[in-house]
Amino acid sequence: MNVFRLSGDVSHLLAILILLMKIWKTRSCAGISGKSQILFALVYTTRYLDLFTSFISPYNTAMKVFFIASSYATIYLIYLKFKATYDRNHDTFRMEFLVLPVLVLAFVVNHDFTPLEILWTFSIYLESVAILPQLFMVSKTGQAETITSHYLFALGMYRALYIVNWVYRYYFEGFYDLIAIIAGVVQTVLYCDFFYLYVTKVLKGKQLTLPA
Amino acid sequence: WSKRNMHDEL
Numbered sequence: 001m002n003v004f005r006l007s008g009d010v011s012h013l014l015a016i017l018i019l020l021m022k023i024w025k026t027r028s029c030a031g032i033s034g035k036s037q038i039l040f041a042l043v044y045t046t047r048y049l050d051l052f053t054s055f056i057s058p059y060n061t062a063m064k065v066f067f068i069a070s071s072y073a074t075i076y077l078i079y080l081k082f083k084a085t086y087d088r089n090h091d092t093f094r095m096e097f098l099v100l101p102v103l104v105l106a107f108v109v110n111h112d113f114t115p116l117e118i119l120w121t122f123s124i125y126l127e128s129v130a131i132l133p134q135l136f137m138v139s140k141t142g143q144a145e146t147i148t149s150h151y152l153f154a155l156g157m158y159r160a161l162y163i164v165n166w167v168y169r170y171y172f173e174g175f176y177d178l179i180a181i182i183a184g185v186v187q188t189v190l191y192c193d194f195f196y197l198y199v200t201k202v203l204k205g206k207q208l209t210l211p212a
Numbered sequence: 213w214s215k216r217n218m219h220d221e222l
């Protein structure tokens with residue numbers, strides 16, 4: 001464990017807490033893409049199957065349980081509890097356009113052709129594009145609530161910090177995992193446009209609006 | 213598991 005990975009995990013945890021707070025406090029999931037949340041639940045479910053087979057540390061297990069539980073709780077809030085506030089008309093990204101290519105890629109490019117490893121690879125690839133429905137929805141509505149932009153910033157920073165962690169582990173532990181690194185870079189690049197808007201607008205107290 | 217596949221990260 002290093003400070004970059006720890007701060008990445010904290011940023012990830014923060015993002016999830018911000019999202020849950022936003023939905024719970026405002027009792028609304030307006031502006032939130034339910035499809036991205038479904039994809040995240042799929043990411044955690046397929047990645048953390050080793051929850052029962054390999055124990056790394058209490059921290060690792062606790063975080064995995066939290067990520068899985070919170071992703072399903074968010075889906076419950078969006079599609080059941082506050083479904084009247086779910087903006088279905090703007091959450092129109094076709095998930096199958098993400099899941100199918102990623103599934104094929106996981107079978108073609110992986111470290112080990114075993115079920116657990118292919119599911120892990122599928123999860124890594126899927127996570128890199130899972131935010132697209134949410135970013136697509138923000139571009140479609142042309143704006144995002146400030147709290148939602150904080151959620152996206154924290155979520156984007158988590159994998160950006162993981163990239164620094166991978167550089168650190170390469171130089172100090174001789175460890176690297178190209179699948180995770182390439183997917184992580186793609187994932188972070190997808191946030192760049194949003195990061196620019198977040199820094200130039202939200203941090204100056206303005207509303208996050210996209211040029212329609 | 214080879215070192216690379218430790219998957220010790222979240």
